[in-house]
Amino acid sequence: xxxxxxxxxxxxxxxxxxxxxxxxxxxxAEDARLLPRSEFPSLSSTASAFLAQFQSASFVSALxxxxxxxxxxLAVALAISLLIGSFLGSSARAFRSSWLIVEFLKPIPPVAxxxxxxxxxxxxFWMPTGLIIFGTVWPLLVHVIAxxxxxxxxALDSSRAYRLTRRHTLRYLILxxxxxxxxxxxxxxxxxxxxxxVTAELIGGSTGLGNFVALDESxxxxxxxxAVIIFTGLIGIAINSLxxxxxxxxxxxxxxxxxxxx
Amino acid sequence: MTSTDATPVELxxxxxxVTYPSKSGQVNVLDKLTFEVPAGEIVSIVGPSGAxxxxxxxxxxxxxxxxxxxxxxDHLEIKEPPAGLGIVFQDYGRSLFPWMDVRSxxxxxxxxxxxxRNERMGLVSSSLAEVGLESFEALxxxxxxxxxxxxxxxxxxxxxxxxxxxxxxxxxxxxAQTRFDLEDLVLKVHSTHGMTVIVVxxxxxxxxxxxxxxxxxxxxxSTVREVIRVGLDFPREQISTRGNPEFGNLRAQLFSALxx
Numbered sequence: 001x002x003x004x005x006x007x008x009x010x011x012x013x014x015x016x017x018x019x020x021x022x023x024x025x026x027x028x029a030e031d032a033r034l035l036p037r038s039e040f041p042s043l044s045s046t047a048s049a050f051l052a053q054f055q056s057a058s059f060v061s062a063l064x065x066x067x068x069x070x071x072x073x074l075a076v077a078l079a080i081s082l083l084i085g086s087f088l089g090s091s092a093r094a095f096r097s098s099w100l101i102v103e104f105l106k107p108i109p110p111v112a113x114x115x116x117x118x119x120x121x122x123x124x125f126w127m128p129t130g131l132i133i134f135g136t137v138w139p140l141l142v143h144v145i146a147x148x149x150x151x152x153x154x155a156l157d158s159s160r161a162y163r164l165t166r167r168h169t170l171r172y173l174i175l176x177x178x179x180x181x182x183x184x185x186x187x188x189x190x191x192x193x194x195x196x197x198v199t200a201e202l203i204g205g206s207t208g209l210g211n212f213v214a215l216d217e218s219x220x221x222x223x224x225x226x227a228v229i230i231f232t233g234l235i236g237i238a239i240n241s242l243x244x245x246x247x248x249x250x251x252x253x254x255x256x257x258x259x260x261x262x
Numbered sequence: 263m264t265s266t267d268a269t270p271v272e273l274x275x276x277x278x279x280v281t282y283p284s285k286s287g288q289v290n291v292l293d294k295l296t297f298e299v300p301a302g303e304i305v306s307i308v309g310p311s312g313a314x315x316x317x318x319x320x321x322x323x324x325x326x327x328x329x330x331x332x333x334x335x336d337h338l339e340i341k342e343p344p345a346g347l348g349i350v351f352q353d354y355g356r357s358l359f360p361w362m363d364v365r366s367x368x369x370x371x372x373x374x375x376x377x378x379r380n381e382r383m384g385l386v387s388s389s390l391a392e393v394g395l396e397s398f399e400a401l402x403x404x405x406x407x408x409x410x411x412x413x414x415x416x417x418x419x420x421x422x423x424x425x426x427x428x429x430x431x432x433x434x435x436x437x438a439q440t441r442f443d444l445e446d447l448v449l450k451v452h453s454t455h456g457m458t459v460i461v462v463x464x465x466x467x468x469x470x471x472x473x474x475x476x477x478x479x480x481x482x483x484s485t486v487r488e489v490i491r492v493g494l495d496f497p498r499e500q501i502s503t504r505g506n507p508e509f510g511n512l513r514a515q516l517f518s519a520l521x522x
Contacts, residue, residue, distance in 0.1 A: 154356035157325050160342075161349040162371035162422070172370060176361040253360040256404060 041223040050227035059212065059228075066208040067235075069125060070197045073132025074189060080133070081140035081185075088141075089148025102141065110135035110196045114204045128200035128208065135196045136189035143185025147178030180247075180254040187243040194236055268346055268425040270302035270458040273322065277331035280317045290483040291317055294331065297477050297486055304452055304459040306469035309479030310520065315462045318479075319430045322460060323349055335426070348419025348457070352431035354411040358403040358418075364390070365399035368418045375422070389421040390414075392454070393447060409440035413447070420451060426458040427451075433468070442500050445472055449498060466520070470494075470512050471503060478519045488519040 023043065029035050030042050041049075053059040088095045110131040121127040151174060159169050201210025209232055216225035248255055278295040281288045291314035299305045309315050320326035322333055324343040332339050343349075351357040358367050365386055372382045390396045393413040403411050412432060419427055429448070433441040445468060452459050463469050469476045470492055478487040492512060494503055503509060 152356045154351055154353050155359065157320070158349070158351065158357045160325055161323055161347055162374065162418075163343060163345065164370065164374045168370065168374050172359060172362065176359070251361075253402065253404065256402075 038220075039222060041226060045223045046226045046230070049223035050230065053224065053227055053231065062208050062212045063231075065125075065206075066194075066197050066201065066210070069128045069132060069200075069206075069208065070193050072125075073129045073197070074136055074186075074193045076129075077133045077136040077140055077189065077193075078186070081137050081144050085141050085144025086148060089145040095145065095149075102138070106138040106142075111199055111203065114200060117200070118204055123204060123206040125206070127204055127206050128197050131200045132193045132196045136193045139188045139192065140182075140185045143181045143188075144178060147181035148174065150181065151177040176251075176253075180251045183243065183247040183251055187240060187247070190239045190243050191236055194232070194239060198232055267455045267457065268423050270456055271336050271346070271425045272301040273299040273426060273458060273460070274334045274337075275318075275322065275331070276334070278318070278321060278328050278333065279330040280314060280321065280326075281329045292321075292328075293481075293483040293485050295479075295484070295486050296331075297489055299458060299460055299475075301458055302456050303475060304448075304461065304473045305475045305477060306461040306463055306473035307477045307479060308463055308466060308469035308516065308520070309484060311464055313479045313484045315464070315479065316430055318484075319428055319460070319462045323347060323428050346422070346425035348422050348424030348427040350412065350415045350419055350427070350429040350432045352434050354408065354415050354435070355403070358411060358414055360402060360404050363400055363402050364395065364406070364414050367403065367414060368399075368421050371418065371422050385421045385423070386417075389417040392420060392451065393417045407440075409436045409444060412436060412444060416444075416447065416451065420455070423455070424457050426460065429459070429461045431463055432461065434464070441468075446500065448472060449496070453496065466513055466516050467504065470509060470516065471498060471500075476512075476516060478516060480520050480522065487522060488515075490515060490519070 026043050030037075030040070088098055113131060113134060114127075117127045117130050121130060155173055155177070159173050164172070197208060198210035198213075200206065201208035201212075202214050203210075205211055205214070209228055212228050213225055213232075216222070216228065275295050275297055278292055279290070280292040281290045283289075295318065307315060307318065317326065321328045324333070324340040324347075327341065334340065335344055359370075362370065368386045368389060369382055372385060377385070386399075387396065390399055393416050395410065395413050395417060398406065398410065403414060406414070415432075432448075433444050436444065448459065448461070449472065459472075461469070461472055463472075473492055476490045476492060478490065479485070480487040490512065494506060494508060494512075
């Protein structure tokens, strides 16, 4: 017990070591004047800009805008992929007739659709949200389909042999079989959705953290700009940890059985 | 047989044929199998690996339709898994649901049958007690050994008070000692409830030890080579039954039927 606890502590410490080293490199580079001071602000000025952001009402509202587009976009994409995915996953014919379209649409980067989204929605809420939906629906869809097609045939035989009702089969076999794969899809889509949100705001100009970066950059306010970029990275880590945590709560058997480090 | 047990059923297979499509046309796996399983008997079906034993059990249980021929339970053709079927698969790790604890796994079929909560509690508890797992009901299947998981699968079947219990290579994935224990459990369960039991196995000794009748499959495609009556007395016992000269004779007879 104690030794695994110590191992865990050591592992947690080593994952912070990388950050400490990166910050040290920053300070050394800054002291040695390796980087032009104008474009690369010092660690201390970035840190104070970081803290100052929380005092600013416009930063807080930008943060709220980014997070709400992210959440709404992801929720809509999830609903769409559950709906379409459960159909495509349960019919081999539907799957065969649609995979080419999916494979064609999947690699289109959402960034390429920013002009189209601007044309449709201007810089409103639905511009970045629409792009998030478009970008995250694919990983979600693929994972829903994989989850449904991956329902164990022996488990399915058991449910048929014991004449489980349709409702019980869905609730106690299909749903729990799909969840581990769905949680993986959500984690991928979560990080991807954040990147799309920030990109759409940065290039498309709708309200949000990305737009904040763009405005600071054009005003040559580099310390606050880096502060926002770092903050975005922190949100990414938070989202990832959130889904990791949810996954352990929602599909504990998956982690127990396979020791999956989802 | 206790009062809650269902009347055992008779099962017949007539000209049962299974073919699968393959690259080089149709592959015939089972060819016109005809045999009967009398009500309340234990019948084992023995054959080498690749003899289509699993396909046969899937047809007998109504999980799969044969390409030709028919399966009847009490003279009614079955087209889907019938009510009153208990089933145990070789792969216990996949047939039990890992997200449900032992008790819920055993209880789920009863819920689908619409049995009241009170009655369910009684059936689940008595079935778990019968397989010796009454104190493990709150654990998850993957927290148990293979043999214990297979006991859960047997309890799940028993809770339904089946008219027929079908088992597909049920003990092929457990160690030898556990295998003997589970064989004796099946015999005990049969003598308590009196249901019809069909066991598919590749193990000649097991097919004799468990059954009153052995259906021997062989050839490509598989046909019924022989149906052998096993006259050994009940209750059976691992050491004395297997040591019985009659056991040796039956084994020789089965072996030559398989070899032929």
